[in-house]
Every structure is written in C-alpha cells, then in structure tokens.
Amino acid sequence: MQPxxxxxxxxxxxxxxxxxxxxxGCNHSCTYCYAPAVTHKxxxxxxxxxxxxxxxxxxxxxxxxxxxxxxxxxxxxxCDPYPAKIDxxxxxxxxxxxxxxxxxxxxxxxxxxxxxxxxxxxxxDDWFGVTYAGYKNNFQQPREEPNADLPIHRLWTLNxxxxxxxxxxxxxxxxxxxxxAIRCLDYSDFIDRFMIGKMNHQxxxxxxxxxxxxxxSICIQRGLNYYIKSSLRAEME
Numbered sequence: 001m002q003p004x005x006x007x008x009x010x011x012x013x014x015x016x017x018x019x020x021x022x023x024x025g026c027n028h029s030c031t032y033c034y035a036p037a038v039t040h041k042x043x044x045x046x047x048x049x050x051x052x053x054x055x056x057x058x059x060x061x062x063x064x065x066x067x068x069x070x071x072x073x074x075x076x077x078x079c080d081p082y083p084a085k086i087d088x089x090x091x092x093x094x095x096x097x098x099x100x101x102x103x104x105x106x107x108x109x110x111x112x113x114x115x116x117x118x119x120x121x122x123x124x125d126d127w128f129g130v131t132y133a134g135y136k137n138n139f140q141q142p143r144e145e146p147n148a149d150l151p152i153h154r155l156w157t158l159n160x161x162x163x164x165x166x167x168x169x170x171x172x173x174x175x176x177x178x179x180x181a182i183r184c185l186d187y188s189d190f191i192d193r194f195m196i197g198k199m200n201h202q203x204x205x206x207x208x209x210x211x212x213x214x215x216x217s218i219c220i221q222r223g224l225n226y227y228i229k230s231s232l233r234a235e236m237e
Contacts, residue, residue, distance in 0.1 A: 001054050003062040005073060014229055015195075016074045016106055020059070022094055023079040024050045027086070028110050028148040032174050034201045035078045049083045051090040059097055069102035072127070082111025084147045095121045108171055112149030112157045119164055127193075128161040129169035130154040134181025144176055155187065162190040173197025173229060175204075178211045185218050194219065197229035208235035 008019050025046040026035065036046040062068065075081045081091045088111075095105055095118055106127040109115055115128065122128060131154075135142050138152040149157075162168045168191050175181045175198055185194060196215050198208050212232045219226040228236070 001052065001058050004052070004055055004059045005062055005068060008074070008077065011229070011231065012077055014227070016072055018071050019074040019077050020094065021076045021078045022051060022055065022081055022091055023083060024048070024052055026080045027083050028080060029146050030148065031144045032199065032202055039078055049079070049086055055090065056093055056097065059094065063097070063101045071103045072106050073098055073103055074106045074108070076108070080109050080111060081107055082109045082114040088114060092118050092121065110145060110148035110154065112153035114149065115157060116160065119161060119166065122166045124165045124167065127167045127169050128158070129171060130158055131171045132181070132184050134172070134175055134177035134179070134184070136177060136180060142176070159190040162192070167192050169193040169195065171195045171197070174199040175206055175211065178206050182215055182218065185215070185222070185224065188222060188224050192225060194224060194226040195229065196226060196232060198232040198235065200231055208232060212236040
C-alpha cells in the first residue's frame with residue numbers, strides 16, 4: 001500500500017499538513033458525504049467498512065523510514081476514525097503508534113461516545129474534534145446523519161475531553177441549519193477552536209454571506225479561536 005501518512009491538498013490542507021485514513025469507508029451514511037465520489041465507490045461500497053489492509057505494518061515502516069516525528073496527524077478525511085458498529089481497535093493502535101514516535105493526533109469524528117475509550121492516549125498536545133452541522137434538536141438523530149452518534153453525545157464527549165486537558169475543536173461544516181450551527185459558538189467553555197464552513201457538495205438555500213459574517217462577528221466579539229474556511233470566506237467577500 002501507499003505510505004499511510006500523506007500531505008493533503010486543496011481544501012483539505014486547511015485542516016493540517018499531515019493526514020491518515022484508517023478505514024476503507026464510513027458507515028455513518030451521511031446524505032451529504034463527498035467521500036464516496038472522491039474514493040470512486042458507490043454509496044453501498046463506501047458503507048462497507050474495513051481497516052485498510054496492511055495499515056499498521058506500512059505505518060511503522062513509514063515512521064521509521066521517513067523519521068516522522070513531532071507532527072500533528074489528522075484522523076481522518078475519507079473515513080471516520082470511529083465508525084458505527086465495528087471494532088475500532090485499529091484506531092487505538094494507530095494513535096498509540098503515532099504517539100510512540102513523538103507525534104500528536106487531530107481527531108475529527110461523528111462517533112462521539114465511541115471515542116471515549118481512547119482518551120487515555122491523548123494529552124494537551126492532541127486535538128479531539130467532532131462535526132456539528134447545526135441541528136434543531138441535539139437529542140434526536142439527524143436524518144442527514146442516520147448512523148452517526150447523537151449531536152448531544154458528541155457535545156458531551158467534547159466536554160469530557162476538555163475536562164481531561166485534551167484540546168477540543170468543532171468542524172461546523174457542512175451547515176445544515178445556520179441558526180443552530182451558530183449556537184454552537186455558545187459552547188466555548190469546553191470548545192477550544194471553531195472551524196466554520198458551508199455546504200459545498202450540494203445545493204443549499206443558506207445565505208452564506210450573511211451566515212459567515214454573523215458567525216465571524218460573534219467569534220471576534222467573544223474572542224474565540226476560530227477559522228473561516230476558504231469556500232465560506234469567498235462567499236463573504
């Protein structure tokens with residue numbers, strides 16, 4: 001297999017300089033997901049999740065050969081590190097190996113509760129993040145994210161991670177409900193950074209210029225650590 005750690009390009013580069021994908025797909029089955037098209041798979045094929053064959057051996061070889069250390073590695077882009085209803089022990093193994101070589105991880109998941117068991121591996125130089133697209137009811141399953149953990153569970157998991165001294169962040173992208181997406185900024189007591197974007201791969205009636213400007217205004221007023229993604233920034237000009 002190709003070296004597991006790679007340098008993202010395009011919009012993905014906004015998340016960091018290094019990334020790694022652990023699984024062959026994701027079974028959260030989000031209706032807005034771009035990854036099946038990117039990986040040239042059908043929706044059904046993408047939802048059949050397995051750990052990438054030979055991942056751990058290839059990762060160790062790369063870490064030794066390229067002497068990768070002191071880097072922040074994003075987990076993951078074309079999969080979720082904590083997919084539903086499967087054994088995510090490989091995720092724990094990847095985190096442990098990256099940390100053993102002096103690296104840190106930047107996790108992004110809709111798995112919520114499923115990520116808790118790995119918090120013992122993380123420290124103040126790691127980032128734990130969840131996707132929060134804006135939901136009318138955090139206690140209900142979003143129809144756009146049928147197999148993801150409930151939004152409220154994701155928020156509770158962030159709160160607990162923050163309490164353990166792990167850095168926390170939220171990817172407010174894609175935006176399903178702009179009003180409720182902005183309300184996520186109210187949780188800054190346990191969220192250290194907000195990355196704010198838009199809906200990029202489907203049509204949307206959201207007034208992006210107004211949404212982006214309002215979100216940024218609130219962030220500035222409250223002194224929040226935030227980043228406006230380039231696709232949204234372009235709409236705000």
